Amino acid sequence: MDRVLPLFDAALAEPVARWLAKAGVTVHLGAKAKSLAAKGGAHAVLVEDKDGKKHRLAADTILVTVGRRPNTQGWAWKPWPSTWRAPSSRSTISAEPPC
Numbered sequence: 001m002d003r004v005l006p007l008f009d010a011a012l013a014e015p016v017a018r019w020l021a022k023a024g025v026t027v028h029l030g031a032k033a034k035s036l037a038a039k040g041g042a043h044a045v046l047v048e049d050k051d052g053k054k055h056r057l058a059a060d061t062i063l064v065t066v067g068r069r070p071n072t073q074g075w076a077w078k079p080w081p082s083t084w085r086a087p088s089s090r091s092t093i094s095a096e097p098p099c
Contacts, residue, residue, distance in 0.1 A: 001029055
């Protein structure tokens with residue numbers, strides 16, 4: 001990734017990048033998280049930057065995100081039925097499309 005919010009239009013992402021910089025947030029574009037360490041209440045993540053250099057980043061909290069959509073292929077997942085009744089309820093929830 002060469003910029004913050006790469007899936008959004010650059011005109012929308014630029015104000016977010018400016019706000020992060022103004023708030024003192026360092027963004028490591030193109031970096032890959034390699035490992036996580038937590039010891040005695042201290043946290044750190046080892047990252048590899050786009051040039052292949054490794055850096056240890058100390059943090060109070062580490063938030064890990066992986067993409068925008070879950071990969072559920074092969075999980076035998078199927079959609080809910082169009083109507084569903086809770087076992088302990090007299091109500092029925094209908095998900096029928098409008099006419």
